Amino acid sequence: MAAPMLEIRNLQVRGGGKDILRGIDLTVNAGEVHAIMGPNGSGKSTLARILSGHPDYELVGGEVLYQSRSLTDMDPDARAREGVFMAFQYPVEIPGVNNAYFLKAALNAQRKHRGEPEVDAMEFMALVRERAKLLSLDETLLNRPVNEGFSGGEKKRNEIFQMTVLEPTLAILDETDSGLDIDALKIVASGVNAMRSPARAFIVITHYQRLLDYIVPDYVHVLQGGRIVQSGDKDLALRLEEQGYGWLETEPAGAR
Amino acid sequence: MSRAVEERAPRPPAGSADQAIAGYVAEFDRFDQAATARQPAWLSGARRAAMARFRELGFPTTRQEAWRFTSVAPIAREAGVRAGRDGAASDEARDLLRRVSLAGVPAVVLLDGRFAPELSSLAGLPPGVVVSDLMSALGSHREPIERHLTHVADATHQPFVALNTAFLDGGVLVVIPARTTLSSPLQLIMVTTGAAGRAGQMTVSHPRVLLVAGERGEGQLVETYVGPDDRPYFTNAVTEVVLDAGAILDHYKLLREGSQAAHLGSMYVEAARSSTFSSHSLALGGQLVRNDVVATLGGEGAECTLNGLYLAGGTALIDNHTTIDHAQPHCPSHEVYKGILWDRARAVFNGKIIVRPDAQKTDAKQTNKALLLSDQAQINTKPELEIFANDVKCTHGAAIGQLDEDALFYLRTRGLTLADARAMLIQAFAGDIIQRVKLPTLRAELERTLQARLLEGAS
Numbered sequence: 001m002a003a004p005m006l007e008i009r010n011l012q013v014r015g016g017g018k019d020i021l022r023g024i025d026l027t028v029n030a031g032e033v034h035a036i037m038g039p040n041g042s043g044k045s046t047l048a049r050i051l052s053g054h055p056d057y058e059l060v061g062g063e064v065l066y067q068s069r070s071l072t073d074m075d076p077d078a079r080a081r082e083g084v085f086m087a088f089q090y091p092v093e094i095p096g097v098n099n100a101y102f103l104k105a106a107l108n109a110q111r112k113h114r115g116e117p118e119v120d121a122m123e124f125m126a127l128v129r130e131r132a133k134l135l136s137l138d139e140t141l142l143n144r145p146v147n148e149g150f151s152g153g154e155k156k157r158n159e160i161f162q163m164t165v166l167e168p169t170l171a172i173l174d175e176t177d178s179g180l181d182i183d184a185l186k187i188v189a190s191g192v193n194a195m196r197s198p199a200r201a202f203i204v205i206t207h208y209q210r211l212l213d214y215i216v217p218d219y220v221h222v223l224q225g226g227r228i229v230q231s232g233d234k235d236l237a238l239r240l241e242e243q244g245y246g247w248l249e250t251e252p253a254g255a256r
Numbered sequence: 257m258s259r260a261v262e263e264r265a266p267r268p269p270a271g272s273a274d275q276a277i278a279g280y281v282a283e284f285d286r287f288d289q290a291a292t293a294r295q296p297a298w299l300s301g302a303r304r305a306a307m308a309r310f311r312e313l314g315f316p317t318t319r320q321e322a323w324r325f326t327s328v329a330p331i332a333r334e335a336g337v338r339a340g341r342d343g344a345a346s347d348e349a350r351d352l353l354r355r356v357s358l359a360g361v362p363a364v365v366l367l368d369g370r371f372a373p374e375l376s377s378l379a380g381l382p383p384g385v386v387v388s389d390l391m392s393a394l395g396s397h398r399e400p401i402e403r404h405l406t407h408v409a410d411a412t413h414q415p416f417v418a419l420n421t422a423f424l425d426g427g428v429l430v431v432i433p434a435r436t437t438l439s440s441p442l443q444l445i446m447v448t449t450g451a452a453g454r455a456g457q458m459t460v461s462h463p464r465v466l467l468v469a470g471e472r473g474e475g476q477l478v479e480t481y482v483g484p485d486d487r488p489y490f491t492n493a494v495t496e497v498v499l500d501a502g503a504i505l506d507h508y509k510l511l512r513e514g515s516q517a518a519h520l521g522s523m524y525v526e527a528a529r530s531s532t533f534s535s536h537s538l539a540l541g542g543q544l545v546r547n548d549v550v551a552t553l554g555g556e557g558a559e560c561t562l563n564g565l566y567l568a569g570g571t572a573l574i575d576n577h578t579t580i581d582h583a584q585p586h587c588p589s590h591e592v593y594k595g596i597l598w599d600r601a602r603a604v605f606n607g608k609i610i611v612r613p614d615a616q617k618t619d620a621k622q623t624n625k626a627l628l629l630s631d632q633a634q635i636n637t638k639p640e641l642e643i644f645a646n647d648v649k650c651t652h653g654a655a656i657g658q659l660d661e662d663a664l665f666y667l668r669t670r671g672l673t674l675a676d677a678r679a680m681l682i683q684a685f686a687g688d689i690i691q692r693v694k695l696p697t698l699r700a701e702l703e704r705t706l707q708a709r710l711l712e713g714a715s
Contacts, residue, residue, distance in 0.1 A: 052669050055661075080671035092666045096684025105680070106670035113671070145684075146666075162670065 003068045005030045005170055005201050010062035013043075013050050020046045022226035023062065028170070031198040035212055035237060036205045038223035039245045044205045045089060047223070048174040051203075052086035053079055066170065080106075081113040083169030087159035087176050094146040099158070100128060102146055103165055110166060131164040135191045152179040160191045171195070172203045177211040189214030209241035222248055271333045273315045279335025281311060284422055287338075291425050296394060299424065302406045306421035313415040325604045325636045326575040330544055331518045336460025336490045338423070339368040339448065345375055348484060349449045356445060356482045356512050358697045362387075363443040369461035370426040372447075382439055386431035390464060393429045400431055400468045400498075408466075408496035409524040410550070416520045420462040420494040427464030430477070434470030434500070441476035441695055448483035448491055448517070458488045465495040469503035469531075476506040478698060481521075483514040488543075493521040499531040501555065506534045506694060512705070513542035515570070522548040529555030529584075536693055537576065537593075539566035540705050545574040553580065553587040553615075564593035565689040565702075567709050568601035575604035582615040582648075589619070594689050595626040596682060596710075597633035607652065608640040615645050622652040627659070627685050629678075679710055 006028040013021040020043045028034050038044050050057045051064065053076030064071040071079060094102070108118040119127070132139055135157050147155050156176055163171055173192070177185055192202065192215050204215055212220070212234060220237045222230040222245070229248050230236065284307050292300040315332040316323040349367055353375060357363055364387055365375035371389035378387055386397055394401060411418040428444055446463045467477065483489055491513060499505055513519045519542045527533045537547055545568075551560045560580055568574045580589045595603045603626060611618045626635045639652040659681050667677035686706060693699045 054665060075668070075674070076665060077668040077671055077673050077677070080669055086669055088666070088669075092660075092662045094660075094663045094666065094681070094684065096687045097663075097667075097680055102667065102670070102680065105676065106667075106672055109671040109673070109676065166670065 002030070004028060004065075005067060006071075006203075007065040008062070009065070011050070011064060012059075012061035013046055013057050014060050015046055015057040019060070020057075020226055021050070024223075024226075024228055026221065026228065028201050028203065030201055032219065033196065033202045033204060033215065033217045035217035035220045036203060036223055037207070037209070037220060037237060037240060040207070042223045043226045044207075044223050045174055048086060048089075048172050048203075048205055051172055052076060052084065077109075080166075081110050085163050085166055085168035085171045087156075087163060087171065087173045089174040089176075089178065091147045091155040091159055093148045093150075095148050097146050099144055099146050100124075100142040103128065103162060106162075107166060128165060131161055134164060134194060135161045136187050137161050153181065153184045156180055157184065157188060157191075160188050164191055164195060167195070169199065170201050170203070172205070174205050175207060176204075177206055177208060185211065186214055209237040212237045224248060273332040276332050276335045277311060277314055280419065280422075281307070283335060283338065287423065287425070294391070295425075296402075298402065299394070299405070303422050303424055306406070306411045306418045309411060310415055310418040310422055313413075313418060316415060322577065322606075325602070326546060326573060328518075328520070328544070330488075331458065331490045331520075334458065336458045339459035339461050339489065345372055346449055349447050350375070352447050352449070352482045352484065353445060356480045356510065358441075358443055358478065358695070358701065361441050361443050361478070361697070363445055364428050366426070366428065366444070366446045366463050368448055368459070369446070369463045371428065380440055381442070382436055384433040384436055385438065386429060387442065388429050390427035390429045390466060391425065397429060397431065401429060401466065404468060404496060404498050405466050408498060408526055409494050409522060414522060414548070416492050417494050417522055420464060420492050423462045424464055427466070430465070430467040432467075432469040432473035432475045432503070435472050436470070437473070438475035441478055443478045443480060445480045445482065446491065446493065448481075448489050448514075456487075458490055460490040460492060463491065463493045465493075467495070467505070468498045469500060469505055471500045472502040473500070474504040476508075476695065478508040478510060478695070480510040480512065481519060482512045483517050485514040485516065487514075488516040488518070489514070490518045491521070493519070495521070495523040497523065497525040497533070499525070499527045499533055499558075501529045501531060503528070503531045505532070506536075508536045508538065508693065508695070508698060509547070510698070511537075511539040511542055511545065511547075513545070515541065515543060517542045518544040520546045522550070525549070525551040525560075527551060527553050527555065527558040527560060530557040531555065532559045534561040535563065536689075537562070537564040537566070538693075538702060539564070539574055539576075540702075540709060542574070543570075543572050545572070546577070547575070548577045548579075550579040551581065551589075552583060553589065554583050556584045557586045558584065559587065560589040562589070562591040562593070563689050563692050565686055566593070566595045566603065567597075567706070568595070568603060569598045569709070569712065571600050573602045573604075575606075577604075577606045577608075579608040579610065580620065581610045581612070582618045582620065583612045584614060585616045585618070587615065587618055589621070591622040591624075592689065593624045594686060595635065596629065596686065597626060597635065598629040600630070600632045602633070603635040605635065605637040605654075606640060607638070608642070609650060609652075611641075611643040611645050611648050611650065613644045616647045618645065618648040618650065620648070620650045624653075625655045625685075626657075627682065628656065629659070629682070679707070682710055683707075
């Protein structure tokens, strides 16, 4: 059997002077979709950020292996070029940087790293038009500065749009559903589902079960107090939706 | 004090400003007689008055408010030697020219402050347009020269204008007649080669430009300064601009001076009723740079736009002093200056806006932003608003910052290296000034230069 795509072992992370992740173990294989759920402050977003290389978090213990290499030893841009993508919970606005120009530079940086020829302007425009259509993203947004003046929903769709263009191997979606109405949620989910493949894996971080009606996960993990306290299949998400997170505190963590 | 000392002729110590002034005085005395023989009396008179004024004013010191953050010590140790007396265009001059010249655009070239016809190409200018050596035009175009030359720039208070005026013996006259539009932009390229200096000695040139646009005349002017990197020199430039009613001038000052150069330049503008003056100050090179822009909106409805972009690394200092004088009602002015500094570079921005008692309905907006790419880069910035009318709108804002860490991280998570992400954000910062440049060839040239300079130090 092939080595797992991502192996998180006893991961402990500090940020802002506090212990946030207190020993996480998680294995993600190619082709799988893992949902991470949990109450506010449980460490969900910290997990996403440490995987993407955010400088504000400190690795205290444990390790993260991506394709059998230490992920935490790589710079954020090296991770991206190796196929890791993060869809931000709060995408940053970058005045003066054209959305399409930036994405073309990013795509070509990744292609160059893989030894593939750079895409020219024509090929690139054909690609982004097709992917923008998939996400019902207004084409005029391509020629605006990155995220500047975008609505909350447009920013989230722009994240998933970038993902469909960059075609990562491992995608981490940090609360992509927050702030989306049901129509936008369906569009985003269909964009993600179109990307699902045996060679690709997703980690979907969400507060609500609703997203998982549309992106059906193979595994659901509950993060609480910086630890995974429960793992199961998609039915676990439904139980959380009905009963909240309170019952988990009294039951021992289940075996995966 | 002993008698022997009293009797000794006063000699200023070597390396002092007094010695430098004495050097310029001696040089002036040598130059004046020959110049007087070929110049009309009024001009010689103006030169002598300017020299007298320079002696009185001396070099500015940091005790003077307008020079508080800008020491001119590097050029006040000794008088510069007037450059380029042999007159022939060297290979170096041709190389420098090639580096900055915009292809296919008519060009007037000044070599060390003197008109160089063999390097100039003036084909394609509309009939009636005058582009000439200032001194040869004294006979043929006496009226605009006598009326405006030395009357627009302030040689009374500004010592470097006085010094330039004292040595007035060349330069360029541009006249755009009434109701005439320049079909193509015009380049004025000031090349310094500093050929006359003995080894290690600073050379000086005093380029002078007079541009007069008649009623509803229209044109685009690119004033470019370039020189060698391997030796110190001093460019002391003065440009006078007179716009008659309804005239439109788009002015670009492209500074590509060498890395040891001092450039002290002033542009004085008189804008009559309903005229439109736009200035783009693009300062991309030089070790000690001072740019003064003084625009007087002297007629109702005159409009003024000042855009600026400056880059400085190493230990360079760049000082932009602008003055917009709203003397008449209904005059809008817009000013945006942006700077990018790295290493131990320093910058000064001083934006003065005067609104005279008659200048009701003035609408003045000033913005100045600086991006500091290192901890040791530094800027001193000051808006200076003097408002004497009551029904006016004046706003100003300054922002000084570093690259946005969140934006850098975001770009990196998409695969851009740190260096590429930084370059992208820096270009975004400069982008809106570059986009205001209306000449595509100049815009492309700017983008190239920006990239090259950033590679050299900022990334």
